[in-house]
Amino acid sequence: MDIKKVGKLADSIWTKRDAVNSTLEELARYIYPDSKGFVSKPDAGAEDREAIWDSAPEEAASMLASALSGLLTNPATDWLALELPGNEGQGGDAGGWLTEAGRTMLKAFAAPNSQFYQEIQVFYMELAVLGWAVFLTEYRDGEGLYFKSVPASQCAIAENARGIVDTVVRRFSMTAGQMAEEFGKDNLSQTAQGALKKDPFKEFVVTHLVMPWDKLPEEIAAGDDGVGKSRLSEHKYVSVSFEQDGEKPLKLSGYYEFPYAVPRWSKRSGEVYGRGCGHAALPDIRVLNKVSLSQLDAAQKASNPPLLVPDDSVIDRKINTFAGGITYWRPVGGEIIPLPITANLDVMQLIREDRRAAIQRLFLNDRIQLVGGPQMTATEIIARERKQAQVLGPVLGRLQSEHLGPMVTRVFGLLYRAGQLPDPPEELKGREMSVRYISPISRAQKQGEAEALQAAMGHIAPLVQLGPELMDNFDQDRIVRDTQELFGYPEDYLRKESEVKKIRQDRQQNAQAAAQAEAAMLAMKAAGSNQTATGL
Numbered sequence: 001m002d003i004k005k006v007g008k009l010a011d012s013i014w015t016k017r018d019a020v021n022s023t024l025e026e027l028a029r030y031i032y033p034d035s036k037g038f039v040s041k042p043d044a045g046a047e048d049r050e051a052i053w054d055s056a057p058e059e060a061a062s063m064l065a066s067a068l069s070g071l072l073t074n075p076a077t078d079w080l081a082l083e084l085p086g087n088e089g090q091g092g093d094a095g096g097w098l099t100e101a102g103r104t105m106l107k108a109f110a111a112p113n114s115q116f117y118q119e120i121q122v123f124y125m126e127l128a129v130l131g132w133a134v135f136l137t138e139y140r141d142g143e144g145l146y147f148k149s150v151p152a153s154q155c156a157i158a159e160n161a162r163g164i165v166d167t168v169v170r171r172f173s174m175t176a177g178q179m180a181e182e183f184g185k186d187n188l189s190q191t192a193q194g195a196l197k198k199d200p201f202k203e204f205v206v207t208h209l210v211m212p213w214d215k216l217p218e219e220i221a222a223g224d225d226g227v228g229k230s231r232l233s234e235h236k237y238v239s240v241s242f243e244q245d246g247e248k249p250l251k252l253s254g255y256y257e258f259p260y261a262v263p264r265w266s267k268r269s270g271e272v273y274g275r276g277c278g279h280a281a282l283p284d285i286r287v288l289n290k291v292s293l294s295q296l297d298a299a300q301k302a303s304n305p306p307l308l309v310p311d312d313s314v315i316d317r318k319i320n321t322f323a324g325g326i327t328y329w330r331p332v333g334g335e336i337i338p339l340p341i342t343a344n345l346d347v348m349q350l351i352r353e354d355r356r357a358a359i360q361r362l363f364l365n366d367r368i369q370l371v372g373g374p375q376m377t378a379t380e381i382i383a384r385e386r387k388q389a390q391v392l393g394p395v396l397g398r399l400q401s402e403h404l405g406p407m408v409t410r411v412f413g414l415l416y417r418a419g420q421l422p423d424p425p426e427e428l429k430g431r432e433m434s435v436r437y438i439s440p441i442s443r444a445q446k447q448g449e450a451e452a453l454q455a456a457m458g459h460i461a462p463l464v465q466l467g468p469e470l471m472d473n474f475d476q477d478r479i480v481r482d483t484q485e486l487f488g489y490p491e492d493y494l495r496k497e498s499e500v501k502k503i504r505q506d507r508q509q510n511a512q513a514a515a516q517a518e519a520a521m522l523a524m525k526a527a528g529s530n531q532t533a534t535g536l
Helices: 003-015 018-030 056-072 092-110 116-130 176-183 190-198 277-303 345-362 378-417 440-466 468-473 476-487 497-535
Strands: 080-083 134-140 144-150 155-159 165-175 203-212 237-243 251-255 307-310 326-329 434-437
Touching: 003 155, 003 165, 003 203, 003 237, 018 116, 018 277, 056 116, 056 277, 056 345, 056 378, 080 092, 080 378, 092 116, 092 144, 092 378, 116 134, 116 144, 116 277, 134 378, 144 378, 165 176, 176 190, 176 203, 190 203, 277 345, 378 434, 440 468, 476 497
Parallel strands: 307 326
Antiparallel strands: 080 434, 134 144, 155 165, 165 203, 203 237, 237 251
């Protein structure tokens, strides 16, 4: 593989991010400094909060990220389930296998080595602030699944014709020692091998490109022997890591599934990079920072006012208006007086409170919190959860298609190939499965259907009392089987429909046999009574 041409291809994708770098850097600087690095590399160990004079934006973003974590991928509850499309409530062996496979996947997510729940919080934070984020799913032999929220500042992305991200270029620094450990000493460039001997902690820029094989230009894919592409054709995606000035790949491999999930909070038509709550709140954040700084400066002047001190003349004709500043002037009475300060601290505080409230609204803080008293009823809690679902519904749809769906598909493939999933029953082999999300927010959306049915039943109850045959209009089996999806209990709790049918047939046959036996007994008794009467 021609690494020089690969580098040019990666550069082409990387430079397209230049249009949004300044905005992303400003968002990171004011809201989430840990994600800085779009314009220049941040200093290691630096505090990076010198531009922040009010922490309300970061707090608002953190609250939204925590809500997304709790509502979408809550570690305390099951948040995904496997099912067969068009066969809801399968039950039996198939339902049992689907339930067991789903539980195995959830355990893999929760494994300590996977770091999923630690990394997902960082991922949601960047998504809310920057409008897009990058999440990597890998598998390490002997360790299992491994997840990482890759800093967006390290990545550039490209879409396919359907607007789905299928190409990621990641650039990051590694020491010579780390590169040797990850890729092997022999794959390093001569420069890196030399540094490995003299200074193994010297850093080098490494680029990781992942894209579909079909999109990789043929002149890049084929090596000197013209068969480079066929070597990895069994994989859908090509993965190549190389040094910035290297002559050969550090590692050339492939993926069956796209390893990166790159959701966008929202995006304009024609754009690749997303827009998040941070974009909407940025004007208010700028105002808040300026007013906060001015208020601090005014408060300092009020507590330590600049003074007017008599002298023959004003030195350098300069008035020192900073806190504690002294200006020499020629007064009438010769007294020392404070320099008048006209700043209105109360007005500034009102502006700050107004901007804070606006920022919290733009980060959905006023709608994601379950505001209410400690004595809320179950009905009130359900209503508030449904309100959360309505607010985050559009975001949930995009996250399911661009993050949860690809990530769960990749996890299933990794675990299946590693032999960590149970053997499927014959009835499932060759069939396509799908993922159903049963997180609290998904369940809240679904339970609106249950509440609608309950209201309908209450409405028609008086009519049913007059004519019980009206219940024939309802498919009661369908209603019962749908409760599994509405309330999220394990699918293997339900019997197969064929088993239910057999149970009912057996019950009917037993009832008929019992009725026949009872009729025969009554007939025998009647016959005996007739014989007795005739004898008499």
